[in-house]
Amino acid sequence: MIKVVLFDFMGTCLDWHTSIIQALPASLSDDKKSTFALHYRQAYFDFNAKRLSEGQAVLDFDETQRRVLDSYLVQHSDTKHLFSSDVKAQLIAAWHHQSAWPEVSVALQRLKDNGLEIYVYANGSTRLQLDLVKFAGLRFDMLFSSELLGCYKPAPESYAKVMRLLQVEPEECVMVAAHAYDLRGAKAAGMKTVYIYRWTDDIREDQEIVREENDAYLLDMRDLSRVVAAL
CATH class of the missing domain: 1.10.150 (DNA polymerase; domain 1)
Structure with a gap:
């Protein structure tokens, strides 16, 4: 699905x-x-x-x-x-010049090879996202910024708007993030959620609670395509 x-x-x-x-x-x-x-x-x-x-x-x-x-x-x-x-x-x-984590490019390609559409969906500006994908050498099907959508995650209308634009139902979507607040919003919207632990983020979160809240909890994206397929 x-x-x-x-x-x-x-x-x-x-x-x-x-x-x-x-x-x-x-x-x-x-x-x-x-x-x-x-x-x-x-x-x-x-x-x-x-x-x-x-x-x-x-x-x-x-x-x-x-x-x-x-x-x-x-x-x-x-x-x-x-x-x-x-x-x-x-x-x-x-902030406009950031390298991808080592495993990300391959993980994205595996998802695309499996016939999935992949999108950036993040708070920030469109110009920022354009600069970042170019610098990091990553390829997505579309970039959705809070600037473009007119609202911040985790506002419910943000998730609703991106699904409406993509013409998909919540159960057809997986949200992948290193931020618990983001995935809580996605889960409330009916999406599946995969948490990627990054030591640089969620410095205030209890990781054991985060692990229990999501459909999957990963230490990196190397196994992401298999996990998404299982969902």
Whole structure:
């Protein structure tokens, strides 16, 4: 019955962490760079969640990152002086250049070989997604961004809108993500869900709970095509 596999993008398919730490000030230690990146990323999720809860319109990805970064630096005055306007611009630009996790390209091709349609379905902007697929060398049938859909995941209308555009029923869809909130929204919409554990994401989630919530829980995508076939 499965016809469509929808993928969250950053974190799930792409290693954002490496790109971001490379753009951080060289004077920071490797540990501080990693910690900064992880919490900066979480601040982005919190920002989107707040806008969604308040019913605010989708904001451009780069503008979102600028606001999140400025707000985050206010709370971390010990490192704020390291972030000149040039460093900030470099950091925002780094989100547009991310490599895929090693197994992703092959995993996507196996799904396509099995006759499945594959789509990016992620919060962010269309320009961001175009830059990322080009940089990472990945091929999808379509890119669905929150900007394009006009709403953030995990809003119910976001899942409903993408299924309506694809002309599929919930039971014909699988959502693949490294974010529990995303899959909770997909499951509520009637989709099957596959969680991909990435150490860079869901830093606040209890992984045992996440494992129980989803139809499948994987440590990478190497076995994804078999798991989707079994669903």
